[in-house]
Amino acid sequence: MRREWEPEELIAAWTLLDSDWELVGNKTGVTRLGFGLLLKFFEQEGRFPRHAGEVPRAAVDYVAGQVKVDPALFSDYRWSGSTIEYHRAQVREALGFRESTRADEDVLAAWLADKICPMVLPTKGCGRRCWPAAGR
Template identity: 45%
Template structure:
């Protein structure tokens, strides 16, 4: 069973500080929540989470409150903009949906980073 984070840990590791809120400009809903969770997890561990199970529920709820996005919407952030599937008929970058968090697609199905132009 995972350890519960206390309020001091949430504030120390998961509170948006300084200019971090500026990074959210133009983002809405689940992409805003996911971005903060990735950044804060990366700051603590030096890597991105491998799955949702690595993100403490308390941290997800705490961050969701800061960005004013329901924590349950994190699960909606699962559509990929790039696909290497052989059944794809359109350009892999034609989709307008938000990109997948790194833990929603197995590495074998993820497109190379050069897939989508900036």
């Protein structure tokens, strides 16, 4: 996530829209601010921030103004526990995402091996497509 934002870019990327307010509206204080920032961060990055330091200061200040919460309170937002897990689930559902399963990972790994990075083993014309062994 980039650190510097022009005012127009900040407005375009971090403004809470009507559909966002339906999700944010029932929260208060730091949870309102944290949720709003998680939502807008995920929309841009396709992932959640790992810690508060990943969220640009300008975005914290801008979203805090929208939700009417002191931006300094963002440091109190909890990055582990049931609240953030619930917030992440709400964001994923609102944006049409779901957590991956082991089966999803297996399908993706097979597809990557076959379509994206296949390699032919050079031993005796093997001709099989294989993943390279870890550490080689």
